[in-house]
Amino acid sequence: MGIHTEPCGLHCIKMNHIGVVRGGKVILEDINIHIHCGKLNVIIGKNGAGKSTLVKAMLGEIPHTGEIVFTNQENGQVQSLHIGYVPQSINIxxxxxxxxxxxxxxxxxxxxxxxxxxxxxxxxxxxxxxxxxxxxxxxxxxxxxxxxxxxxxxxxxxxxxEPDLLILDEPASGIDQNGMAKFYRTIYDYKNNHDLAIILISHDLEYVAEYADEVILLDTRILKDGPPAKVFESEEFRSVFGSVRYPLEQEGAK
Incomplete structure (x- = not known):
């Protein structure tokens, strides 16, 4: 396709000290996320952890403290950030x-x-x-x-x-297993062939373990972040999701 572009690895998106307070309640506190193009970053957490609020803050839809900065590491230049967004659902x-x-x-x-x-x-x-x-x-x-x-x-x-950052807010919600597998494979292929970073909000932990480059475990604050194995095997993960374990590698994955 004409839009095919290899990830350069030089574009960097930093979310520095993002915080959200609504009605006197702290929804998000001191969120720091650092991502590069060519990476699939998945945010997980229980219901009410602040995942959708974080998406709204990224999109500038709600007031928040902190800043979101998009830079080119090659020259340190701050650039304008173009965001693409796929919501959980739309009413038609x-x-x-x-x-x-x-x-x-x-x-x-x-x-x-x-x-x-x-x-x-x-x-x-x-x-x-x-x-x-x-x-x-x-x-x-x-x-x-x-x-x-x-x-x-x-x-x-x-x-x-051709956005710099693609935000997907639980986009596979309500899709059957076959459709879900196809969706994650499509996203995985897309991020490998385009110069952008992807942030995905997901509850589909098996697919997260298989396809994510980085996982961010959220509960008002970032409890744990890193490669899937590091997060899934952590005490923080068990404190949120219990002792359930998910395969970190599957035969024929990817």
Whole structure:
């Protein structure tokens, strides 16, 4: 595909001392995360740990203390950070006539889609959808898509402008096992072939153990972070999830 770019490893995203207080309650405290392009960073934690709040802080949707800085390590230059985002779910009226093409073109094109359907734009969007194996859905109504199909279309939408950071907020929620396996494999392949970092919020611990480069265990503060083996074998992990163990390597993984 035309958007194929190898990760350079030089772009660095730092979240320094992020904190969120709402209604007098501390939701997040002193969150420090340091990630590089080409890495899949997965945030795990129990319900209410502050994972979705952290996503909203990253997106600038809620007030927070601290800062988020995007730099090029080669020259130390601070750059503007372009974020792509795939939410946990979106509400779509079953009666809406919006097609997959309309959805993506409406986001990526400066010309209203109802005024002009550009053949060039159509092929560009088809190519983008093909990376996530959903190019055949380009003319389908968004309201008719399955959960897995919709998530791959939203991935196409979130990445069409080649973000520096892709944030995925439990995007595999409600997808069956086959769809979930395909989703994680797609994300793994994408981060290996594009110059971006990925932050994924997930409860799917077996897939996290298999595919993550770095795991961040969150409960208001960061309890533990590092490679999957380090986090999954820690006392902090057991204090949150109990004594359940997940395979850190599986035959035929990746």
């Amino acid at each position: 009226d079953k009666n809406t006539p919006t097609s997959v093409y309309d959805l993506i073109a409406g986001f990526s094109s400066r010309v209203p889609v109802f005024l002009k359907k550009s053949r060039r734009e159509y092929e560009k969007i088809r190519e983008q959808l093909s990376y996530f194996q959903v190019e055949h859905l380009i003319d389908e109504q968004v309201s008719n898509l399955s959960g897995g199909e919709l998530q791959r279309v939203l991935l196409s939408l979130a990445t069409i402008q």
